[in-house]
Amino acid sequence: MSKKLIGVDLGGTTIKFAILTAEGEIQQKWSVETNVLDEGSHIVPDIIESINHHLDLFGMTPDQFIGIGMGTPGTVDIENGTVEAAFNLNWKEKQELKKQIEEGTGMKFAVDNDANVAALGERWKGAGENDNEVTFVTLGTGVGGGVITNGEMVHGAGAGGEIGHVNVEPGGFLCTCGNKGCLETYASATGVVRVARHMAEEFAGNSELKQMLDNGEEISSKLVFDLAKADDVLAKLVVDKVCYYLGLACANIGSLLNPSFIVIGGGVSAAGSFLLDQVDAYFKKYAFPSVKKTTVLKLAELGNDAGVIGAASLALKFNN
């Protein structure tokens, strides 16, 4: 029997696990809650215990696996298999993931950050069609992503792929990173709401979105897209602005890297082709002519599975 992979997607709320074939087919999935108490000190033991428990359950042994791959929030040292500054896990100190998990499970272990791992997943088994040139942009609470060139993840000097911090409006909205005008401040779920609030202030026409904001109701990026689909004038202006910034960023990624695919995922991308078509129009407006013809914008296809699939692919390097 050919050996298998384990993929782990560590998030602030749940830890997702999967057992996959070496070809990336998911055979088993499960998840546990993330216990961030006591400075996150339970997380690594919980991961080890959950893997060992499920191997027992399935009657499997470590020698049947190529290895374990994991995606984690924070700043990852890939060489040493450690992570720092994962604040939503309450990890204040550097975590020796590789050392602990290899000792605890008897399997080889590789790690990268969560956005990179999702990019690897979409590239391998999703919208990236296993191409060597794929950029992934994820529109969630923040905007993240991952860049794959010549079939390899780009880490640069460690912080490659900070797509959310590409500046699309110098002097624009203040970002959590301290700069002004980062893509994240316009195109994340919270960014969309911020754009809506900002544009509502100067908007005088008839709009349900405007009324809701004036009434102090809670709004979400989903609501803004839903209202835009229903022809709300202000909501359409907001979506146009968000898509302009995304299209401009995609055009500049295109001119620089000319990926075969720019894959857009994350919660905001649930707006589907309504979002993608408008982003694509601005992409085509700003991209270099030969890039418009060769770089294709697509929606992500794997949803929540991108993480475990991409994570598992990290362990393929142990396959020999």
Next chain:
Amino acid sequence: MSKKLIGVDLGGTTIKFAILTAEGEIQQKWSVETNVLDEGSHIVPDIIESINHHLDLFGMTPDQFIGIGMGTPGTVDIENGTVEAAFNLNWKEKQELKKQIEEGTGMKFAVDNDANVAALGERWKGAGENDNEVTFVTLGTGVGGGVITNGEMVHGAGAGGEIGHVNVEPGGFLCTCGNKGCLETYASATGVVRVARHMAEEFAGNSELKQMLDNGEEISSKLVFDLAKADDVLAKLVVDKVCYYLGLACANIGSLLNPSFIVIGGGVSAAGSFLLDQVDAYFKKYAFPSVKKTTVLKLAELGNDAGVIGAASLALKFNN
């Protein structure tokens, strides 16, 4: 004796040649004029003849070489060793460079476009310190460049590295590519002059640059930088604007790829640290915090030799 490399840098005016060691040390250099007559049909025969002639002259034989690498204008098909759309060479048809040059010289041949080859040169033996993560930006008649990640040139779907067409001012100056606001329209040699003309129109103060423009005198990007160094008020405003666009573009390259070095070369970069320091200030203003700490902006170091050195490095793949 260890085998050597031949590097060829094909330009619209001259063809530069060099014989180098496998470590990238130039041992011989020569050049010939580019004969673009008769639809550029003399160029490839001239290259073959010049190489064969010089090998004779130096008493060397093809078996003493690993191979030939060449940089060329136009759209290069690296796999097949062909080039198209090299308009400044008068090449209207696809050119079978690899086939002809391998047959004509008896040596293996590899080719890439001129900007990529200069990037490889600066990465290998120049300001890139042979790092795996280097982006090269060349400010000449146009703005070009090359992106190296994980030690490999990024071609994407073929047109990777079009740094001059990163959009830094949506709706700005019209570019030869048809878009508006490309970096090239502000930061190339002609772009700097264009910015100067544009800003002079609204400038009312005391400025030699303003006077020269009003008098209809010819100005160059070098003159603008020289006047700025000499404290001309308008020239300083022009340089500030050019450096803003370059700094913004470098910041966005940094946030996306976090290269160890962004190397700035080409004629405009002759302004030296006067240019670099101002670009760096804007880079630091717009780049993601951890990118500011790890991506270093540098001036190119190899000048005209970057092309032949980088070209020669293409042939290293035949070394086995």
